[in-house]
Amino acid sequence: MGKRARLPTLMESRPFPIMLNTPHITDFPRTGSPEEQLRFLLRYAILAPSSHNSQPWLWQIEGDEVTLRADFKRAMPNLDPNHRELIMSCGAALQHLCLAIRAFGYAALVHTLPDRSQPDLLARVRLSAPRPATANDELLFRFITKRHTHRGHFEDKPLPCELLNALQQQCEFEGAALHFAQTSEDRDSIVGLVERGDLIQNRDPGSRRDIADWIAPTENRPDGIPASALGLGDLMGHIAPLAQRYLDRGEVIAARDKKIASNAPVLAVLSTSEDTPQGWLAAGQALGRLLLRARAEGVWASFFSQPIQVNEPWFQLRHMTGVHHFPQLVFRLGYADPVAATPRRSVDEVTTVVPIGEPIEA
Numbered sequence: 286m287g288k289r290a291r292l293p294t295l296m297e298s299r300p301f302p303i304m305l306n307t308p309h310i311t312d313f314p315r316t317g318s319p320e321e322q323l324r325f326l327l328r329y330a331i332l333a334p335s336s337h338n339s340q341p342w343l344w345q346i347e348g349d350e351v352t353l354r355a356d357f358k359r360a361m362p363n364l365d366p367n368h369r370e371l372i373m374s375c376g377a378a379l380q381h382l383c384l385a386i387r388a389f390g391y392a393a394l395v396h397t398l399p400d401r402s403q404p405d406l407l408a409r410v411r412l413s414a415p416r417p418a419t420a421n422d423e424l425l426f427r428f429i430t431k432r433h434t435h436r437g438h439f440e441d442k443p444l445p446c447e448l449l450n451a452l453q454q455q456c457e458f459e460g461a462a463l464h465f466a467q468t469s470e471d472r473d474s475i476v477g478l479v480e481r482g483d484l485i486q487n488r489d490p491g492s493r494r495d496i497a498d499w500i501a502p503t504e505n506r507p508d509g510i511p512a513s514a515l516g517l518g519d520l521m522g523h524i525a526p527l528a529q530r531y532l533d534r535g536e537v538i539a540a541r542d543k544k545i546a547s548n549a550p551v552l553a554v555l556s557t558s559e560d561t562p563q564g565w566l567a568a569g570q571a572l573g574r575l576l577l578r579a580r581a582e583g584v585w586a587s588f589f590s591q592p593i594q595v596n597e598p599w600f601q602l603r604h605m606t607g608v609h610h611f612p613q614l615v616f617r618l619g620y621a622d623p624v625a626a627t628p629r630r631s632v633d634e635v636t637t638v639v640p641i642g643e644p645i646e647a
């Protein structure tokens with residue numbers, strides 16, 4: 286096989302001015318109140334991946350229960366009008382929280398979408414009686430602080446079949462399915478749909494605006510994708526959001542993504558049997574699991590949302606998932622050099638505590 290073109294090197298060792306306040310297991314308040322424990326455990330939840338690092342979650346702690354709400358103020362009206370990705374992001378955060386609860390030796394009693402009259406109310410989680418964690422929970426939990434999105438070069442090295450099977454099992458656990466592009470036709474088809482998505486999306490000023498809004502040119506913003514995580518230096522970091530907002534660079538972006546997708550050791554599509562908030566939450570929970578399982582084997586991932594966000598390629602992706610399943614995310618997997626973490630808003634910024642006995646705000 287010919288040598289693959291090298292993508293721009295990411296500034297791996299470059300620290301972000303807003304540093305991640307990475308939790309450490311020895312800091313768990315073992316003898317603290319459930320509220321203190323949940324506050325600590327949420328530090329793992331907020332490390333979850335989220336669409337454009339929008340971190341669209343709000344948490345409310347009351348005693349031993351924490352409520353997860355979607356923060357629709359952080360929605361992307363043009364890219365994600367139905368909130369598929371927003372709810373998936375919250376699903377991944379929910380998964381991180383539950384893994385952390387179980388890894389510290391408690392049961393997590395989860396009630397998803399408990400009140401359909403409140404569409405932002407995604408889950409209630411109760412910190413429950415002590416229970417030993419499974420080996421799988423412990424394994425996934427250990428990689429929460431080591432998972433980051435990797436948009437750079439992946440080595441030309443196949444992934445073991447056992448790992449691919451294990452990733453599928455993690456998804457099945459949440460009722461989702463993972464499809465790998467097995468044939469060259471499947472690969473070409475996905476690559477073509479990524480390109481098509483880029484071209485259509487970049488013609489639309491509203492979509493370009495949504496993307497531009499979530500590029501963080503300087504590295505002191507606690508949300509958005511830092512320019513350095515996109516492989517951009519300081520100057521380009523300032524130019525990129527402006528270019529994204531005002532110019533149709535679809536051809537350039539499609540060519541770049543075509544190269545990245547074509548060179549990917551593995552291309553995959555995550556799907557669910559329901560295309561509803563329940564399905565999107567499950568897709569996010571499955572995504573949380575599979576990314577951590579991949580990291581446990583040294584494997585990185587990055588995503589291609591364009592063929593999901595644009596209707597025409599989304600319909601065509603269903604030839605891979607089958608007509609009874611709905612595509613939720615396209616991504617690539619592979620081995621690579623490490624990348625740095627991106628910033629997060631603090632737990633305090635996204636959490637309120639209700640004194641026990643007071644009614645929870647609707």
Ligand SMILES: Cc1cc2nc3c(=O)[nH]c(=O)nc-3n(C[C@H](O)[C@H](O)[C@H](O)COP(=O)(O)O)c2cc1C
Pocket residue numbers: 332333334335336337338339370371373374377432433434435436509510587588589590591614626627
């Ligand atoms: C539902 C979803 C869709 C995403 N789509 C893309 C994408 O199309 N392109 C991309 O580069 N990153 C995508 N990401 C990755 C986020 O940008 C990333 O999780 C976020 O910037 C936080 O960085 P981290 O994953 O390194 O912690 C997606 C993440 C989620 C959860």
